[in-house]
Amino acid sequence: MSFAACSLLLALPVQAQQGQAAPLSRPNPYARKAVDSGLAEQGKNLFSVRCAFCHGSDARGGESGPNLLRSSVVLNDEDGEKIGEVVLHGRPQQGMPSFDLTAQQIKQIAGFLHSIPVSGNQRREAALIIPVGDRIEGEKQFQSKCSSCHSVTGDLKGIGARTTDPRTLQQTWMMPGMRGxxxxxxxxxxxxxxxxxxxxxxxxxxxxxxxxVRLKTDNGTIRSFTRATDDPKVVVHDPLKGHLDLLSSYTDKSIHDLTAYLVTLR
Incomplete structure (x- = not known):
């Protein structure tokens, strides 16, 4: 056997030397998944409100949260089934709260995360510049989506002066009471x-x-009702339902437009 042939043989996997087919290379776990663009865009809006403050707008880590794109939960998730477990139950030991999201909203966030290329050379997105929108269009949005519950001469009077940081203002109007x-x-x-x-x-x-279901009445009494056997009628009233219902309808432009308008309310 020539030296060249011997070198080639040594370079082959053991299975190939023994006449077996060489094993297929392992799939890249960081490959981008095929995701519906509309679903990913809706998920991006939800992520910007619920998750970006901790995990960064590009999901590569933020002020207190880790990089999600290299998380085993995200990498092993297909359609929100694993991401949903963490979102719905939180990780209190790590300081992550639980979030009351619908199955569709979890799929949207999962779609956004799966749509981001996870190349080792991928550059982080530039810091968001807020506001960059059209305040006239923002006012139109306010009138059509917000004015039935809020008033610029009432509860929102002077909000631009009270909340002077545009990023904080944007987070506040999209989902009041949330971190950030x-x-x-x-x-x-x-x-x-x-x-x-x-x-x-x-x-x-x-x-x-x-x-x-457990509740506290106006006089401070704690009441509990078993649902499995007693099956009472239970109606939950969420004061943020209107905000939650609107989240999936926002685009980047509409978010910036409305923020640009609210900044002017001084």
């Missing part, structure tokens, strides 16, 4: 109405799952 927003803006507690055998009990919602 103005801490002085307090949102009402979720409330719940439980109807059982003709008895109606109302109060602040403390806990709800498939088995139990």
């Amino acid at each position: 927003g103005d801490p002085s803006v307090k949102t009402p507690q979720k409330t719940v109405t439980v109807t059982k055998a003709g008895m109606i009990v109302k109060g602040d919602l403390l806990r709800i799952d498939d088995f139990i």
Whole structure:
């Protein structure tokens, strides 16, 4: 056997030397997944409100949260099933709260994360410049989407002067009470109405799952109802429902336009 042939043989995998097919190379776990662009865009808007303050606008790590694009949870997720477990239950030991999102909203966030190229050479996105929108268009949006609940001469009077940092202002109007927003803006507690055998009990919602609902009444009494057997009628009242319903409808432009308008309210 010639020296060249011997060198070639040594370079082959053991299986190939023994007449077996060489194993296929392992798939790149960081490859970009095929994602519907509309789903990813909706997820980007949700991510910017709920997650970007900690994990960065590009999901590569932020002020306190880790890089999500190299997270085993994200890499092993297909359609939000693994990401959803973390989002819905949080990781209290690491300082991550739980988020009450719908299955569709979780799919949207997962779609956004899966749409981001995870190249080792990928450069971080430049810092967001806020505001960059059209305040006239922002005013039109306010009138069509916000004015039924909020007023620029009432609860939002002077908001641009009270919340002077545009990024904080943007976070505050998109989802009041969330981390990254103005801490002085307090949102009402979720409330719940439980109807059982003709008895109606109302109060602040403390806990709800498939088995139990717990609330605190106006006089401070804690009441619990078993859902699995007693099956009472339970209606949850979320003061932020209007904000949640609008999240998936925003685009980057509409977010910046509305922020540009609110900045002028002084």
